[in-house]
Amino acid sequence: MTLIRDDRRASRPSTEPAPERLVYRRPDLLSDVSTHYCPGCGHGIVHRLLAEVLGDLGLGPRTIAVAPVGCAVFAYDYLRLDFVEAPHGRAPAVATGVRRVRPDAFVLAYQGDGDLAAIGTAEIVHAAARGEAITVIFVNNGIYGMTGGQMAPTTLLGQRTTSTPGGREARTAGYPLPITEMLALLPGVGYAARGSIADPSSVGKTKAMIRRACEIQVAERAFAIVEVLSTCPIGWGMTPREAARHLVDDVPATYPLGVIVDRFRDPAPAASTPR
Amino acid sequence: MMTAPTLPDERVLMKGNEAIAEAAIQAGCDAYFGYPITPQAELLEWMARRMPELGRAFVQAESELGAITMALGASAAGARVLASSSSPGMSLMAEAMSYMAGSELPVLVVNVMRGGPGLGSIGPAQSDYFQATKGHGHGDYRVPVLAPSSIAEAIALVADGFDLAERYRTPVILLADGILGQAMEPVDPHFRSLPPRHDDWSLSGADGRPPRVVRSLHLRPEDLEVHNDHLGAKYREIAAHEVRWVGERLDDAEIAVVAYGTAARVARTAIARARDAGLAVGLVRPISLWPFPSAVLARLAARLRALVVVELSAGQMVEDVRLAVEGQAPVFFHGRTGGMVPAPDEVLGVIRRAWAITADREVTP
Numbered sequence: 001m002t003l004i005r006d007d008r009r010a011s012r013p014s015t016e017p018a019p020e021r022l023v024y025r026r027p028d029l030l031s032d033v034s035t036h037y038c039p040g041c042g043h044g045i046v047h048r049l050l051a052e053v054l055g056d057l058g059l060g061p062r063t064i065a066v067a068p069v070g071c072a073v074f075a076y077d078y079l080r081l082d083f084v085e086a087p088h089g090r091a092p093a094v095a096t097g098v099r100r101v102r103p104d105a106f107v108l109a110y111q112g113d114g115d116l117a118a119i120g121t122a123e124i125v126h127a128a129a130r131g132e133a134i135t136v137i138f139v140n141n142g143i144y145g146m147t148g149g150q151m152a153p154t155t156l157l158g159q160r161t162t163s164t165p166g167g168r169e170a171r172t173a174g175y176p177l178p179i180t181e182m183l184a185l186l187p188g189v190g191y192a193a194r195g196s197i198a199d200p201s202s203v204g205k206t207k208a209m210i211r212r213a214c215e216i217q218v219a220e221r222a223f224a225i226v227e228v229l230s231t232c233p234i235g236w237g238m239t240p241r242e243a244a245r246h247l248v249d250d251v252p253a254t255y256p257l258g259v260i261v262d263r264f265r266d267p268a269p270a271a272s273t274p275r
Numbered sequence: 276m277m278t279a280p281t282l283p284d285e286r287v288l289m290k291g292n293e294a295i296a297e298a299a300i301q302a303g304c305d306a307y308f309g310y311p312i313t314p315q316a317e318l319l320e321w322m323a324r325r326m327p328e329l330g331r332a333f334v335q336a337e338s339e340l341g342a343i344t345m346a347l348g349a350s351a352a353g354a355r356v357l358a359s360s361s362s363p364g365m366s367l368m369a370e371a372m373s374y375m376a377g378s379e380l381p382v383l384v385v386n387v388m389r390g391g392p393g394l395g396s397i398g399p400a401q402s403d404y405f406q407a408t409k410g411h412g413h414g415d416y417r418v419p420v421l422a423p424s425s426i427a428e429a430i431a432l433v434a435d436g437f438d439l440a441e442r443y444r445t446p447v448i449l450l451a452d453g454i455l456g457q458a459m460e461p462v463d464p465h466f467r468s469l470p471p472r473h474d475d476w477s478l479s480g481a482d483g484r485p486p487r488v489v490r491s492l493h494l495r496p497e498d499l500e501v502h503n504d505h506l507g508a509k510y511r512e513i514a515a516h517e518v519r520w521v522g523e524r525l526d527d528a529e530i531a532v533v534a535y536g537t538a539a540r541v542a543r544t545a546i547a548r549a550r551d552a553g554l555a556v557g558l559v560r561p562i563s564l565w566p567f568p569s570a571v572l573a574r575l576a577a578r579l580r581a582l583v584v585v586e587l588s589a590g591q592m593v594e595d596v597r598l599a600v601e602g603q604a605p606v607f608f609h610g611r612t613g614g615m616v617p618a619p620d621e622v623l624g625v626i627r628r629a630w631a632i633t634a635d636r637e638v639t640p
């Protein structure tokens with residue numbers, strides 16, 4: 001267990017800090033190991049947020065999670081949850097299978113943007129259309145990280161990747177896919193939001209979104225998705241600091257932050273059909 | 276003293292697709308996932324009506340990719356799962372079949388075969404033999420394949436298929452064809468039921484125990500080789516214990532026809548006509564296509580003048596027959612494709628030709 005203590009009272013004779021002085025601890029659901037993620041990658045932050053939220057809500061012991069194909073397949077090495085691997089893009093279908101035979105489970109799917117928005121578009125659209133009571137954490141870093149930084153459907157126009165060496169051109173490679181907005185149109189979607197891990201303030205907001213997406217599955221038996229804009233410094237050809245800056249300055253112009261739909265607070269958002 | 280009343284024949288007339296579906300239900304199937312495709316759509320329709328009324332899971336998926344990965348999830352979560360499709364849909368299911376073999380997930384998958392390749396036809400065929408028995412998806416794995424030749428046998432093999440799948444932690448394919456799916460036959464309505472699925476590895480939430488992971492990824496080559504060796508040992512175990520076949524009229528046979536499924540029924544009629552004409556012909560009907568009854572065929576071939584393989588394909592199982600026979604006897608082949616079914620007299624013609632060509636072969640029935 002890693003404890004970072006407030007040591008302003010380090011001169012105190014006792015070695016144990018008073019409980020109220022504890023300002024940071026590793027969540028119980030997060031394994032005490034180093035991750036394989038690259039420096040500056042956002043997956044670690046998203047994992048931690050999930051561990052905190054599931055811990056706060058007491059959902060860990062009844063969670064069945066689905067791991068994607070891509071860098072985050074190893075989520076099961078870091079999150080102390082039951083996990084099943086899905087074929088590339090199929091996490092929402094795997095989660096559907098779990099959901100239908102385990103009515104009491106909390107069902108979580110964790111996907112990247114190549115996984116969810118390219119090869120898995122049919123599975124995510126239809127899980128959402130059916131209103132499956134699952135929570136999807138969709139980490140969008142705009143690139144295929146694990147395979148070496150190729151263009152994803154979410155890659156920004158003009159962005160250089162190993163498969164768009166001159167920058168993504170709409171004429172040949174099409175436009176970035178705003179899939180969370182697309183999903184938010186479906187009446188089966190209880191909650192859809194987009195957060196970011198760019199800075200502490202957005203991390204806090206994203207945690208609130210993840211919490212809401214989990215609560216909606218439990219309380220409303222509805223489909224909920226949180227897209228988390230994230231970094232891939234290696235794939236982007238940037239330092240971690242540059243990547244964080246890019247995520248703050250450039251990415252939200254294409255992918256605006258905020259709650260897109262919350263049908264249990266605002267049942268008839270302008271852009272979608274009432275449930 | 277009263278004697279028990281004689282029960283009337285309680286058999287009921289059932290369509291193959293519906294009988295397979297009901298057999299799965301009686302065997303304790305917890306969840307069904309499918310996608311409409313001819314000639315197996317009635318199976319999905321039966322499940323659509325019956326599963327919800329029993330409080331069990333039914334999903335008509337967005338595709339066969341969706342259906343089979345839903346099956347993967349439900350199986351990982353401890354359920355007894357059925358999925359079904361026909362040839363083009365089975366191609367889409369190849370991906371998850373490989374994942375489920377790698378993750379050692381039990382599932383029963385029914386393929387009601389139709390003519391191929393491509394969109395092909397909706398007529399009956401056996402042209403997915405290679406696909407079913409030689410791996411289906413990517414990677415080093417095997418899947419037990421059970422091939423019924425009647426609707427009553429299909430019913431029995433559904434429960435056997437679940438049992439095999441769960442005992443060995445493997446996907447199992449029930450390989451039928453369009454005729455077996457669409458025909459109606461009288462069957463005994465008392466189907467076998469199985470005790471609920473039980474294991475110590477499936478996912479229910481890590482409550483009071485360490486987390487469990489169902490995976491096929493073993494990134495270190497050293498680890499994957501160990502895993503593949505484990506799978507290989509399991510497949511050898513299956514091959515040693517799960518071969519199923521039926522022989523008919525083989526005692527004095529000089530020629531054996533080898534056929535499965537619908538082709539075996541055509542062959543049976545042809546054999547009866549050959550016997551009427553004085554030709555000593557018998558039938559070897561493989562029920563498990565993998566593991567294949569190779570040892571039986573090798574033993575028989577040593578004393579036969581010829582083997583005649585009949586398939587609703589351009590010649591797929593015949594390759595396994597030739598491998599088994601190892602040149603000990605000539606192997607003749609007759610196949611029809613595209614949804615065409617050979618007439619008994621076509622098969623009889625091939626038997627007669629084989630008989631004539633091998634007239635001077637020494638045989639010891």
